[in-house]
Amino acid sequence: MKKEKSCGALVYHTDSKGQVTYLLIQHKNGGHWAFTKGHVEGQESEAETALREIQEEVQLQVDLDQGFRHLTTYSPKPGVTKDVIYFVAQSQSQTVKTQVEEVLAYAWLPFDQALAQLSYPNDQAILSAAHDYLSKK
Numbered sequence: 001m002k003k004e005k006s007c008g009a010l011v012y013h014t015d016s017k018g019q020v021t022y023l024l025i026q027h028k029n030g031g032h033w034a035f036t037k038g039h040v041e042g043q044e045s046e047a048e049t050a051l052r053e054i055q056e057e058v059q060l061q062v063d064l065d066q067g068f069r070h071l072t073t074y075s076p077k078p079g080v081t082k083d084v085i086y087f088v089a090q091s092q093s094q095t096v097k098t099q100v101e102e103v104l105a106y107a108w109l110p111f112d113q114a115l116a117q118l119s120y121p122n123d124q125a126i127l128s129a130a131h132d133y134l135s136k137k
Ligand SMILES: Nc1ncnc2c1ncn2[C@@H]1O[C@H](COP(=O)(O)OP(=O)(O)OP(=O)(O)OP(=O)(O)OC[C@H]2O[C@@H](n3cnc4c(N)ncnc43)[C@H](O)[C@@H]2O)[C@@H](O)[C@H]1O
Pocket: 004, 006, 007, 027, 029, 030, 031, 032, 034, 037, 038, 039, 040, 072, 074, 075, 076, 077, 082, 102, 120, 122, 123
């Protein structure tokens, strides 16, 4: 079985009233709604991969919080197992410029709507864990 590894983050924004929204993207490869992420390149750390992918996919500067680190594993195609590590990352801005080669669409959504928009149950579980983590921070 071939192994792949990607890293990313649940990017969130808190407005002046304290309302939190999460950034979801629709991935071109599959058409699913999920979080920003991508394959680890060379000797990058997990955090370096997550920050690079956020920059490449949506061009946001974020504060990465490695206190939240969640792993999900799935099979992207037959014969391949993929580990994806997610952190949380705060963005001061909601101005997104998407990488057209990899991103079809994006949305900033409050927790309930983000949960409904996500394509996969394992991503929904990570969003719930992140929301719980941030509410106790
Ligand atoms: N080893 C490697 N190193 C570097 N680049 C590589 C590479 N292998 C492929 N690439 C290429 O790099 C590009 C993307 O690069 P990245 O941007 O670096 O890759 P990624 O987001 O981690 O994944 P990708 O878009 O490949 O697919 P995903 O797992 O979301 O989705 C894939 C499938 O899994 C499904 N899926 C996605 N999330 C899931 C989940 N949570 N649960 C179950 N299935 C899920 C999707 O529906 C879809 O069908 C692609 O063009 C790809 O071809």
